[in-house]
Amino acid sequence: MVERREIEIFLTVGEELHFGRSAERLRVSVAMVSKTVQKLERSVGAALFERTSRRVAFTAIGRRLFEDLRPAHQAVLDAFARAVAAGRGVDxxxxxxxxxxxxxxxxxxxxxxxxxxxxxxxxxxxxxxxxxxxxxxxxxxxxxxxxxxxxxxxxxxxxxxxxxxxxxREAPMLAVSARHPLARRAAVDVAEIGRYEVLRPRASPDRAVRTSAPGQPAGKAVPGQAARWAVPEGAEQLFAWPEDASSYPLGGAPAGGAAGRGAEFGSVQEMCALIGAGRGVYPVPSHASVYDARPDVAFVPIKGAPAYExxxxxxxxxxxxxxxxxxxxxxxxxxxxxxxxxxxx
CATH class of the missing domain: 3.40.190.10 (Periplasmic binding protein-like II)
Structure with a gap:
């Protein structure tokens, strides 16, 4: 295995084409430079330099090795320089x-x-x-x-x-269709949300990550979602996706509607489109009522739910x-x- 110092000595000799100047530049002895070059030549199996009492010149193999190594070595130095600059400087x-x-x-x-x-x-x-x-x-x-x-x-x-x-921090609001019965309400209690179809963020199992450290209890998992979608303590009713109507907190699904697990979405735009079409409801931070406002979606304050942080x-x-x-x-x-x-x- 070639060591970094050996590569530096070879490249310096290649630039200087003089053992004495190379030793002075590297602050090592001429003997060290000569021994290192000889070691590399043994590893390669061929001479890298032609040496006489008057001059040092590349062999064909030595020049090819120099041309291959020099840009790669400089790239490594540049990468470290960038890392140091990022670590030490605010730029x-x-x-x-x-x-x-x-x-x-x-x-x-x-x-x-x-x-x-x-x-x-x-x-x-x-x-x-x-x-x-x-x-x-x-x-x-x-x-x-x-x-x-x-x-x-x-x-x-x-x-x-x-x-x-x-x-x-922001207070939570429930985004509902403008035609939804809740759209005419001044507020909705968090315990009521389980009566309606709550949209679900689309799970991506191949990109799922843990939300707890190994050996520690995880947050309460959102049903049907990847592991990262854990619900903060006290917010379970914001994401109520019961498997059947008997588990609804207020005695079952609303008359005339099939409550349960709502459609999936992946972006804010998809979520708003599904809500506007009456496909479900979803809790959002209060700024959504201003920045994501649209005529087919209403935003109703939620009582009894923790704030978005x-x-x-x-x-x-x-x-x-x-x-x-x-x-x-x-x-x-x-x-x-x-x-x-x-x-x-």
Whole structure:
């Protein structure tokens, strides 16, 4: 096996074509340079340099090896340099994931604040789907994810994830068809939701991830969903998908309707289209009533349900100064704006 130092000596001799200058440049003895070249030649089975008392020149094999190794060696050095720059300096590209229109605008405003502090930063946005969960982080699609406690309950996060503090909270609302009986209500109790067809985020078993650490109890699993769709404590009735009418909390399905497990969706647009068509209902954060408003969908406040809590999460192994700077900018933006999802005047 060729060692890194041996490659460096060979490349330096190839650049200098002089053993003495190569030794001086590398701060080693001429004897060390000569022994290393001889060792490499034995490994290759042929001479790499033609050496006389007056000159050093490549052999044909030596030149080919030099031309093959030099760009590959430089690529390795460049990769390490970029890693060091990302780890030590607040510059470079940060990929931030979000879910929904309002959170996208929040991420954009935080990115603008970050750039005023660190002009060398570039933030690239990535819209996640309901079914993605934390997969984009684990698959190296994004570096940071703005996510709520229903999509990734903090109490059941895997230990390899770092979660920042709660940035803001939102009251839950039930999105229903404008023709639905609940659309005329001032509010709906969380215990009533199980009477209606609740839409389901489409499961992706091939991308499912654990939401609990090995050996620890997981959050309560959402029926029929991938493992990542665990429900936060106290929110079970928001996602009530009973198998039969006898299990409905208020004595069965509403008259004239077949309650149960609703249709599946993968994006906000799919969810709204299904709700507008009367295919089911779904709990959403309150900002959806403004950013996802449409004439065929109504939003009804939910009583007795926990709030949506939004925070940034990232892989602990990918933690660096750029990630932390973005998290700090997010906290500072929220501190300066009582309603962080509303554009500043």
């Amino acid at each position: 470079g590209v940060l990929r931030v994931g979000f879910l929904g229109t309002a959170t996208a605008e929040f991420v954009v405003r935080v990115a603008e604040l970050l750039r005023t502090r660190h002009p060398g930063c570039e933030v690239r946005l990535h819209e996640s789907r309901f079914t993605d969960g934390t997969a984009p982080l684990r698959e190296d699609v994004i570096d940071v994810l703005l996510i709520d406690n229903f999509a990734a309950p903090v109490s059941t996060q895997a230990p390899e994830l770092t979660a920042g503090p709660v940035l803001f 939004w925070r940034l999460i990232w892989l602990s192994a990918a933690d660096n100064t750029l990630v932390r700077a973005f998290a700090e900018a997010a906290r500072d933006y929220v501190a300066a704006h009582p309603d962080p999802l509303t554009a500043p005047a």
